[in-house]
C-alpha cells in the first residue's frame with residue numbers, strides 16, 4: 080500500500096529527549112589551543128609538575144601529527160582554535176563535598192536525564208560520578224566504597240590524593256603518542272573518573288559515570304582510568320548525552336583499563352550523544368580511544384557498548400591480552416540513522432599463551448547513514464593456542480543506508496585459531512507484517528525485531544542499563560522504515 | 562461479521578482476485594478450497610492488510626466498517642487474525658515476549674489494562690494446555706527452529722490467546738501429523754462460538770472431518786466458482802478440480 084509507505088516516510092521522529100540546555104553560569108577558557116592553554120588547564124586544577132610536563136609533551140607531539148584519514152567517515156576539517164578546552168559550572172567554593180552543596184540546577188538536569196544522584200541512588204544501588212562539561216559535579220557513595228579500600232572519584236581529585244597511582248598508570252595503556260585524538264586528549268583532558276579496586280575485592284555495586292556536554296563550542300576531553308588489582312572484580316557503566324545544538328561538538332575521550340592477575344573488569348557504555356538532526360546538522364563528533372590491558376594471568380576484560388548517538392563515532396575499545404590465559408570480550412551494538420556515521424569495532428591483541436577473545440558486533444543502519452565495523456585480531460609469535468571468535472552482523476533498514484565490514488587478521492603463531500563470521504540482512508517485510516498482524520504498530524514491531532537482532536549484546540548489559548538500551552534502540556530508529 | 566463484495570486485487574498489474582463475493586456471519590465456519598495458485602493466500606493477505614496488493618474494485622465490510630481503510634495492526638486490534646501458511650521466524654525475540662506484546666496491543670485497543678506478569682503467565686499456560694504445547698516454547702525465539710507442525714501449533718496458540726472475532730486459518734493443517742491435526746482441531750473447535758467466525762483454507766477434506774464447516778467454497782482463478790455445505794468437500798475429494806475449468810467464468814453456486 081503506497082499510502083502506508085508515505086505515512087511511514089512522513090513519520091516525524093521523536094525529539095532527542097536529552098536535548099535541553101541547562102542555564103547555568105560557567106567559567107570557561109577562551110576558545111583556542113596553545114601551550115598557554117594547556118598550562119592554564121593544569122593550573123586551574125592545581126596539578127603536580129609531572130602531570131603538566133606530561134600534558135606539554137603530549138601537546139608538542141600532537142602538533143606533529145596529522146588527522147587520521149583511514150576511517151570510513153567524512154566531515155569538514157575541525158578548526159581546533161574554535162573550540163574552548165575548559166568549561167565548568169561556576170562554583171562558590173572548592174567544589175561540592177556532599178550533594179547538598181551541588182547546585183540544584185545541576186541536580187535537576189541529572190534528574191531530567193534519569194540519572195539518580197540523590198537518595199534514590201541508594202535504592203538503585205549504583206554509585207554515580209556525574210561529569211558536566213569539563214568537571215565532575217557530584218560523586219555518590221565514595222565513603223561507603225572507601226570502607227573496602229575502593230577508590231572511585233573524579234580524576235582531578237585522584238591526581239591530588241593518589242598521584243603515585245596516576246603517575247604509574249596514566250598513559251600506560253594508551254600512550255599519548257598512540258593516535259591524534261589520544262594526544263589531544265592527553266594535552267587538554269579536564270576530568271573523568273578514576274577507579275582502583277584493591278586486591279581480592281569484589282566491588283559490591285555498579286560504578287557509573289554520567290557524562291554530559293552542556294556548554295556551546297566546548298569540547299569534552301575526559302580521561303578515565305580503572306585499575307583492578309589481583310583477584311578483584313568491578314562492573315563499570317558509562318552513559319552520555321548532550322543538548323541539541325546546530326554546531327558540531329567534539330568529544331575526544333581516553334579510557335584506560337588495567338586488569339592484574341585474575342582480575343575482571345566489565346565496562347558497559349550506552350552512548351546517546353546528540354546525533355544531529357535528520358539533515359546532518361549538528362551533533363557530537365565522538366572520537367574515543369578505549370583500551371584495556373589484561374596484564375595479569377587469567378585476567379578478563381569485557382567491553383559492552385550500545386552506540387546510538389553522535390554524528391560521527393570513531394571508536395575501537397580494545398584489549399591487549401598480555402597475561403597467559405587472559406580473556407577479552409567485545410559486545411557491540413552500533414545504530415546509525417539519518418546522516419549519522421559510525422566506524423567502530425575492536426582490536427584484540429593476543430600476546431600471552433592460551434589467550435582467547437570473543438567479538439560480537441551488531442550494526443544497524445537506517446536512513447542515509449553509514450555504519451562500518453573495523454576489527455583487528457592480532458596473534459603474536461608467543462601467543463600459543465590463541466583463540467578468537469568474531470561474529471559481525473549488519474542489519475539494513477531502507478535502501479539508502481550502508482553497512483561495511485573491515486576485518487583485519489594478523490596471525491604470527493601457527494597454533495592460533497581465528498574464526499570470523501559475518502552476515503548482512505535487511506529487516507524483512509514478512510517479519511514486520513507478521514508483528515503488525517498480531518496488533519503491534521510499526522514502531523513497536525521494528526523495535527522488537529531490532530532488539531531481537533541485538534539480543535546477544537543486550538543480555539551482557541547490567542539489568543538497569545539493558546532496559547534503557549532497549550528503549551534507546553527503539554527511539555533512535557523511529558521513522559526509519561520506509 | 563464480514564461481507565466481501567466484488568473484490569478485485571492485483572500484484573504488479575497482474576489480477577489475482579477477480580471479483581470475490583463472500584458473506585460470513587457471526588458464529589459461522591467457512592472452508593475455502595481450491596487448486597494451487599487460485600488466490601487463497603492472496604485473499605487472506607488482502608483481508609489482513611499486507612502491503613503490495615492493489616485493490617482495483619470492490620469493498621470489504623467488517624463489523625460495519627470498511628476493513629480496507631485500516632492498517633494491518635488496526636485490523637488485528639479489531640479482531641482480525643491470520644494464522645499464516647508460512648509463519649516467519651524472528652531471531653532473538655522470545656515467543657512469550659511477542660505473545661505479551663500482541664495481547665497488550667489488543668487489550669489497549671479494547672480499553673483494558675495490561676495484564677501483569679503473573680496473570681499473563683497463568684493465561685498463557687491455560688492456552689498452551691489447549692494446544693498441548695510444552696512450556697519451553699515460550700522461551701524460544703519466535704518460530705526459530707520450530708518444526709513445521711510446531712509453527713502451526715504456535716499460530717493456534719496465538720489465536721487462542723488473542724481471541725479474535727474473525728480468524729483466517731491459511732492451511733493450518735498442512736504439515737501436521739495425525740495427532741497434531743487432532744490437537745489443533747480440538748483447539749480450533751474449543752474456540753468456536755456464536756461471536757466468532759472462522760475462515761479455513763485447506764486442501765484436505767480430512768480437516769473438515771474434525772472441524773465441520775457450515776459452508777464450503779471453491780476458489781479458482783481468483784473467483785469463488787462453487788459453494789455448498791460439507792458434502793461439497795467430499796465431492797471434491799473424489800473428483801478433484803479438473804471440472805472447475807469446464808465451468809463458465811464467474812459462476813458461483
Ligand SMILES: Nc1ncnc2c1ncn2[C@@H]1O[C@H](COP(=O)(O)OP(=O)(O)OP(=O)(O)O)[C@@H](O)[C@H]1O
Pocket residue numbers: 572573577595596597598599600601602603604613
Ligand atoms: N507478490 C506476488 N508477486 C507475484 N505473484 C504473486 C504474488 N503473490 C501471489 N502471486 C501469484 O498469485 C497467485 C495466487 O497465489 P496464492 O498464494 O494466493 O495462491 P493459493 O491459492 O494460496 O495457492 P496454494 O494453494 O499453493 O497456497 C499465484 O499465481 C502467485 O504466484
Ligand SMILES: [Mg+2]
Pocket residue numbers: 601602603646731732
Ligand atoms: Mg496459499
